[in-house]
Amino acid sequence: MSELLEIIMIVSFGISWPMNVIKSYRARTTKGKSLAFLCLIFFGYIAGIASKFTNEAYMAAFASKWYVLFFYVLNLIMVGMDLCLYARNYKLDKKSK
16 A cells, blocks of 8 residues: 555655746746755655665565656656756846846
8 A cells, every 4th residue: 555655645746847947947047946845855855766676575576566666766867857957047036146
């Protein structure tokens, strides 16, 4: 049951991040964004991925549970993209001043 709940959580986040990335891309500004928040989420996903690799029970069943790690990595990539867009948008904000 705990694995199912973890999957629901990670998929819910996974659905939200692409929408956030698209919004950042279109907005072309950092207004309303928090760099600290994005960095904490990024670090959190790294910690989640590391926890999977250090969990002996998970690694023993990796062949049948690889999809959980896949969604962690996918979400990490989405947050990374949003961090890159933050940097781009920060430069655009500086130019417009």
